[in-house]
Amino acid sequence: xxxxxxxxxxxxxxxxxxxxRRHAEEMTPMVQAVLDEAGRTLADVDRIVVDVGPGRYxxxxxxxxxxxxxxxxxxxxxxxxxxxxxxALAAPDHRGPVFAVVxxxxxxxxxxxxxxxxxxxxxxPDELVRVLPAETLCVGDGAxxxxxxxxxxxxxxxxIVPNVAAAxxxxxxxxxxxxxxxxxLYLREPDAAINIKTRPGGDSS
Amino acid sequence: xxxxxxxxxxxxxxxxxxxxxxxxxxxxEMLSNVVSSxxxxxxxxxxxxxxxASRSHLExxxxxxxxxxxxxxxxxxxxxxxxxxxxxxxxGALLVGVTAAKTLALAWNKPYVGVNHLxxxxxxxxxxxxxxxxxxxxxxxxGGHTSIVHVRARGDYDVVGSTIxxxxxxxxxxxxxxxxxxxxxxxxIDRIAENFEGEPIHFPRGMMDGxxxxxxxxxxxxxxxxxxxxxxxxxxxxxAGFQEAVVDVLVSKCMLAVDRFGVATACLGxxxxxxxxxxxxFAAECDAxxxxxxxxxxxxxxxxxxxxxxxxxxxxxxxxxxxxxxxATPNLRLGSRA
Ligand SMILES: [Zn+2]
Numbered sequence: 001x002x003x004x005x006x007x008x009x010x011x012x013x014x015x016x017x018x019x020x021r022r023h024a025e026e027m028t029p030m031v032q033a034v035l036d037e038a039g040r041t042l043a044d045v046d047r048i049v050v051d052v053g054p055g056r057y058x059x060x061x062x063x064x065x066x067x068x069x070x071x072x073x074x075x076x077x078x079x080x081x082x083x084x085x086x087x088a089l090a091a092p093d094h095r096g097p098v099f100a101v102v103x104x105x106x107x108x109x110x111x112x113x114x115x116x117x118x119x120x121x122x123x124x125p126d127e128l129v130r131v132l133p134a135e136t137l138c139v140g141d142g143a144x145x146x147x148x149x150x151x152x153x154x155x156x157x158x159x160i161v162p163n164v165a166a167a168x169x170x171x172x173x174x175x176x177x178x179x180x181x182x183x184x185l186y187l188r189e190p191d192a193a194i195n196i197k198t199r200p201g202g203d204s205s
Numbered sequence: 206x207x208x209x210x211x212x213x214x215x216x217x218x219x220x221x222x223x224x225x226x227x228x229x230x231x232x233x234e235m236l237s238n239v240v241s242s243x244x245x246x247x248x249x250x251x252x253x254x255x256x257x258a259s260r261s262h263l264e265x266x267x268x269x270x271x272x273x274x275x276x277x278x279x280x281x282x283x284x285x286x287x288x289x290x291x292x293x294x295x296x297g298a299l300l301v302g303v304t305a306a307k308t309l310a311l312a313w314n315k316p317y318v319g320v321n322h323l324x325x326x327x328x329x330x331x332x333x334x335x336x337x338x339x340x341x342x343x344x345x346x347x348g349g350h351t352s353i354v355h356v357r358a359r360g361d362y363d364v365v366g367s368t369i370x371x372x373x374x375x376x377x378x379x380x381x382x383x384x385x386x387x388x389x390x391x392x393x394i395d396r397i398a399e400n401f402e403g404e405p406i407h408f409p410r411g412m413m414d415g416x417x418x419x420x421x422x423x424x425x426x427x428x429x430x431x432x433x434x435x436x437x438x439x440x441x442x443x444x445a446g447f448q449e450a451v452v453d454v455l456v457s458k459c460m461l462a463v464d465r466f467g468v469a470t471a472c473l474g475x476x477x478x479x480x481x482x483x484x485x486x487f488a489a490e491c492d493a494x495x496x497x498x499x500x501x502x503x504x505x506x507x508x509x510x511x512x513x514x515x516x517x518x519x520x521x522x523x524x525x526x527x528x529x530x531x532x533a534t535p536n537l538r539l540g541s542r543a
Contacts (some may be wrong), residue, residue, distance in 0.1 A: 023300075024300045024303055024304055024532035024533060025530050025531060025532040027304065027307075028304070028307040028308055028530075029530045031308075032529070042311070057256065057259065057297065058300060061263055061300060061304075062304050064263060065263060065266070065300075065301050065305050065308070066304055066308050068267055068305075069304070069305045069309055069312070070312055072267055072270065073281070073313060179267060180267050180268065184260075184263065190260065191256065
């Protein structure tokens, strides 16, 4: 997760952490810390850019809830950007197609050809290997996790994470929307059959 | 605009399958309490699906928040604090409310208060009856909880009895599902029993004599065994009989606690406290003992943010704001804050 503040093509401050668990705890203080470091306040914010996924559901929801709520409280628009786009922005220069590959767990990946665009793919790494164009570069935690599979047919640039600082700079050419219009990119239906009986400490009122 | 001298709390509740936002003044006066239920989304699964609940909270929270502020006719600057349920409940569902409340607190420059959902249910009583004072006994009955709480003072609780297996609401759901009556089980069985005019089937009570604990799993099994032996029994006689047995156990135990701790006030809380038979029987038994029996309006029994605001008002005065670097605790116990 990460937060950045930028203006007029300059990143004023940024912070990120590789947490896989403490998103809810860290997000609000991180917003405050980054603004403080940039010498700005929330009142200075004109628009919010948010990564709408795909990714881990919990992390996505903390980020998107924060963006929507800030937009509501500050009456500013929100720009959505996908994890695929943010991975492409973080990827090294490459002559062939760049695929952003996000680990979807349960032996699946979410993938997108960020060079040509097109609809995102949801499939097993083995299936993706078979459809990758020649001279492809793969980036993202899905590419990292299944590195051996992808390395057989493509290049893999390891350790690439969505570039939050770049997101802060992307705003000028994109029009924002009201926070209520922002839709998470889940790319998969909830797994009702598996989860139906898990209500740890739950309380159906 | 309303006067701003009062302590106004905006609270968010997203612990399970209701998205709710409320504004409450001085912990007792409800200015708005908007509740959006997801029951229809979960009905076809016969229970709450956590991932569906989380997705729905994220989508619904903003409109509900907007409506709650509008109905209360307050502006964010008038608020004393922003609160949210931070446990117990479904992790993903809780995180939406907690994150939104912390973000609002940051944006509006107000203190944040994390509230224990169960403490919220205890405070529902004060929304309608600011005059009542502990010590009192509150019986919390819902889909996730069944417990008898000795409230010695605000913030000083002793759980003196609880279920050793299913929660009461869960037992209603399971029996309704077994009989093919639909979901959620409590309201369905309540309606059937209310219209039933015959003789309800008598089921064993599973009283666990002498203790204040409950066991509903055996009563569910009793229904199943009865149907196996008497397959032609009409569903309404079974449903009415099961409800009678559950209500009998609940009220008997609650009155046992009232007697044992010698309190003059008893309260009901939780979603199952919306059950008509339970409300009637509880009120009657309290009357018979000369005990002040408080049955909150149904909107304050089922999950709602007004009760969270009421608890937050007191918590803020008692121990101050909750730090912004806290999250949610799915298995939070009564008496703990995070
Ligand atoms: Zn509840």
